[in-house]
Amino acid sequence: MSDNLFPQQPRIRDAELISPPNRLKEKVGSGGLDDAVVNKAQELLERNTIDFEPLANMMVDLLAEAIADAKAGTVKGEEAIETMLYPAMQMKAQGTMFHYPLITDISHILVNFLETVSRMDRDVIDIVIAHKMSIKAVLASHLKGDGGKTGKELREALMDACTRYYKTHSA
Numbered sequence: 001m002s003d004n005l006f007p008q009q010p011r012i013r014d015a016e017l018i019s020p021p022n023r024l025k026e027k028v029g030s031g032g033l034d035d036a037v038v039n040k041a042q043e044l045l046e047r048n049t050i051d052f053e054p055l056a057n058m059m060v061d062l063l064a065e066a067i068a069d070a071k072a073g074t075v076k077g078e079e080a081i082e083t084m085l086y087p088a089m090q091m092k093a094q095g096t097m098f099h100y101p102l103i104t105d106i107s108h109i110l111v112n113f114l115e116t117v118s119r120m121d122r123d124v125i126d127i128v129i130a131h132k133m134s135i136k137a138v139l140a141s142h143l144k145g146d147g148g149k150t151g152k153e154l155r156e157a158l159m160d161a162c163t164r165y166y167k168t169h170s171a
Helices: 023-028 035-046 053-072 077-094 101-116 122-140 146-166
Strands: none
Touching: 053 077, 053 122, 077 101, 077 122, 101 122, 101 146, 122 146
16 A cells, blocks of 8 residues: 555644664664575564454454544544544554554554544544554454455555545535
8 A cells, every 4th residue: 555545634643653773773784684684573473473362452442432532522633634543553563463464454444544644523433443443353353464356446446435535525
């Protein structure tokens, strides 16, 4: 997926990942790493058996709390959007590493959407809820990988919901 999913929409906020200093590169120096070391690291990532579901469910719970707070009006405006962005960014960043690239894709759509909405309203909340429910469904079915045809249809449906929002709220 390209980084900017809605290029026609101006970004109001940027949920860009801040890269910390690369301490490993500082220790290793320039010139790169031996291919064997890189291949070993890649193999370890691919064989990763850490259970992502508890962490992902915790992020979904944070998203649900943010939604509830926005609905209740206890958190408003920019703060409401930011509280939704945090768990979405975490799932976007970690899903693929733990063999859930569909969660990364869904979260990527949500992050891009939240970066472009000008204000929190009921329609934004509904779209965030749709993303949350999609992630919960992926977790409940233990759907690792890209989800195949179902995953593609789910991504398209979420993108379509965002596009409809933009059409309805353009002024």
